[in-house]
Amino acid sequence: MPKILIVGGGYAGFYTAWKLEKWLRAGEAEVTVVDPLPYMTYQPFLPEVASGSIEPRHAVVSLRRHLKKTRVIAGKVEKITHAEKTVTILPNAGEQYELDYDIIVVTAGAVSRTFPIPGxxxxxxxxxxxxxxxxxxxxxxxxxxxxxxxxxxxxxxxxxxxxxxxxxxxxxxxxxxxxxxxxxxxxxxxxxxxxxxxxxxxxxxxxxxxxxxxxxxxxxxxxxxxxxxxxxxxxxxxxxxxxxxxxxxxxxxxxxxxxxxxGVMASPMLKNTDLPTEERGRLRVRPDLRVHDDKDEVVIDAWGAGDVSAVPDLSGGGVGGFCVPNAQHAVRQGKQLAKNLVSELRGEDLKDYEHKNLGxxxxxxxxxxxxxxxxxxxxxxxxxxxxxxxxxxxxxxxxxxxxxxxxxxxxxxxGRDIVSLEARVHPRAAFEEFASRPRVAVAAEPAAAGHPGPAGAPVPVGGAVSKE
Known part of the structure; x- marks a missing residue:
């Protein structure tokens, strides 16, 4: 079976894997998702989480619970070498290793973009x-x-x-x-x-x-x-x-x-790949979500979607001709990418991603x-x-x-729950404060020459003896 590797379990990555599970026939392909976090975050809910209107766990979607046919690897993709069709993975536990693939889908998302402002x-x-x-x-x-x-x-x-x-x-x-x-x-x-x-x-x-x-x-x-x-x-x-x-x-x-x-910027992970990127560091992607080089030649078996990719906005409503980095586009791109992947495997025609923002x-x-x-x-x-x-x-x-x-x-x-759990950042603090610890052994002073120690007191020989 062809091995499909999805780098990133955010909107685009999760929806790509989710829909592939629905549309692929048994034995048609093997799907793997790599992400250091075991869940997809529904980011539009983050403001309501911050204000106590939504329970934090309810704003995330477990990858392992909802991707029942997909292999989930908890770790970071450190490097993509598409010429050899391998990725270097640093798992959350264990040693770094290489994993090979047949088809790669890059949906690594974006990170906060900051400026060198003091403080x-x-x-x-x-x-x-x-x-x-x-x-x-x-x-x-x-x-x-x-x-x-x-x-x-x-x-x-x-x-x-x-x-x-x-x-x-x-x-x-x-x-x-x-x-x-x-x-x-x-x-x-x-x-x-x-x-x-x-x-x-x-x-x-x-x-x-x-x-x-x-x-x-x-x-x-x-x-x-x-x-x-x-x-x-x-x-x-x-x-x-x-x-x-x-x-x-x-x-x-x-x-x-x-x-x-x-502001946001494409995942810095793309700096360690031989896949083509544009001037803002995003993956070069055609409207059908296949990766292409600066000559508009398709890079075989490489796909991209979401905030990490410069996806052309065919509706004409994008900034600079590209889809803006938001959840609305990422979700729809993930679904379209899954459809196109299945079509590619079956030798069928691909469809371009086009979505006109309704509001x-x-x-x-x-x-x-x-x-x-x-x-x-x-x-x-x-x-x-x-x-x-x-x-x-x-x-x-x-x-x-x-x-x-x-x-x-x-x-x-x-009403909203107003309990602060800030102490969770240091969960062992209370335990450590009151936990009993072994007493430190203290070396006894050697008895003066001709004057043995007090009656019944042991005289140390080559080591320390507890005062008790």
């Missing part, structure tokens, strides 16, 4: 993984606990000042969800007032959310201002050393929580949303229901859909 690498946190979203939630809760014990002053202001860098969809959603979360928490902290909390979003451009109309974007800015959140447009972060955020406008303030959402929807905290489709813009509660309805249906597998929707229902009646 950002040390102080900020991204929003690409479930772990980051959970850490943001726990940080907010822990900071509220600490601030409630402090008098008014710089330290309390620092704990209750929250900053998001980047005014795209991800940045606006996490910013609005954090504001909504903090406002709800104030009922549980009588020591704190609404005016004690400070929220700043920093955007270098003159507007937010380029996917929606100017009218809708301006409504979002106004809505956030009414909720006590400030949006700084045409502003750049110049430094964040020690949590001191310095802006290009001359404004500065201290913050204990800085979330970075200002964009964002959740902006409980009961608030924004939707845009062409010239139609919907804001407020109706858009919020549209956001939850769309993503509730888009979540893969009925098992995951049920868990997410049931969690929303419970939160409606019982």
């Amino acid at each position: 950002i690498a040390d102080e900020a946190i991204g929003l690409k993984t479930i772990e980051e979203a959970t850490a943001i939630r726990d940080r907010i809760l822990t900071n509220f606990d600490k601030a409630s014990q402090l008098p008014e002053g710089p330290e309390r202001d620092r704990l209750l000042t929250f900053v998001v860098v980047g005014g795209g969809f991800a940045g606006i959603e996490i910013f609005a969800e954090m504001r909504s979360f903090a406002s709800a928490l104030l009922d549980k902290y009588p020591e704190l007032e609404f005016e004690d909390t400070h929220f700043h979003l920093i955007e270098a451009m003159g507007r937010i959310m380029p996917e929606v109309s100017v009218k809708t974007a301006n409504w979002v800015v106004k809505n956030l201002a009414e909720r006590g959140a400030e949006v700084h447009l045409e502003t750049q972060v110049q430094g964040a050393v020690g949590g001191l955020v310095e802006l290009s406008t001359g404004v500065s303030f201290e913050s204990d929580t800085i979330v970075w959402t200002a 964009a929807v964002a959740g902006l905290g409980l009961g608030v949303g924004a939707f845009q489709s062409g010239k139609i813009g919907i804001t407020g509660l109706p858009a919020w229901f549209m956001h939850r309805g769309y993503h509730g249906l888009a979540m893969p597998s009925w098992e995951r859909k049920f868990r997410v929707v049931w969690g929303w229902v419970l939160n409606f009646f019982l």
Whole structure:
């Protein structure tokens, strides 16, 4: 059987494997997925995870549970040598080894793109993984606990000042969800007032959310201002050393929580491959999702999709002629790639990937949303229901859909869970603090010449004796 190797278990990789399991005949191909994480993260839910509206485990999809016919390898692909059809794998446990394949599908995704701004690498946190979203939630809760014990002053202001860098969809959603979360928490902290909390979003451009109309974007800015959140447009972060955020406008303030959402870049793994990449480091891909070189010649048995690939946008709505890196494209590309792979194995014609974006929807905290489709813009509660309805249906597998929707229902009646589990980062701390340890043996001093030690005391010979 031909061996199909999928590098990356995110949206595109998971959906490619999931659909191959459905469409391949028995014995037609052997499929393997390599990813250091055993799950796919549904990233549109990360803002709601950070605000306590969704249980973290419900926003991820287990690869081993849902890919029943696919071999899953937990590890990193360190190098791709397509000329020899081998990859070098560093497993999560064990020694590095090489694995051969017949067909490779590169869906390694993207990572946060940052700039060499002093302090950002040390102080900020991204929003690409479930772990980051959970850490943001726990940080907010822990900071509220600490601030409630402090008098008014710089330290309390620092704990209750929250900053998001980047005014795209991800940045606006996490910013609005954090504001909504903090406002709800104030009922549980009588020591704190609404005016004690400070929220700043920093955007270098003159507007937010380029996917929606100017009218809708301006409504979002106004809505956030009414909720006590400030949006700084045409502003750049110049430094964040020690949590001191310095802006290009001359404004500065201290913050204990800085979330970075200002862009993504293709997985750096592509630097270690002989597959062709373009100037931004993305895999060169044709509309049918086959890899091609700079002469537009197809690279046999190599495919790519998702954020790691420069997929032409045949609808004409992309940036620079390519599909924007988002979940909507990655999911659909994964499905189309699986269809084309099956067609290729059976000698059938391939189809180009083409998807016209019908609209964009964002959740902006409980009961608030924004939707845009062409010239139609919907804001407020109706858009919020549209956001939850769309993503509730888009979540893969009925098992995951049920868990997410049931969690929303419970939160409606019982409210959000506000327990911080920040101590999970050092789970052995409490055990270590009180654990008994063996007493250290102490060497006895040798008796002076002619003066033996006390009656009954042993005299050490060539070694130490415990005082007991």
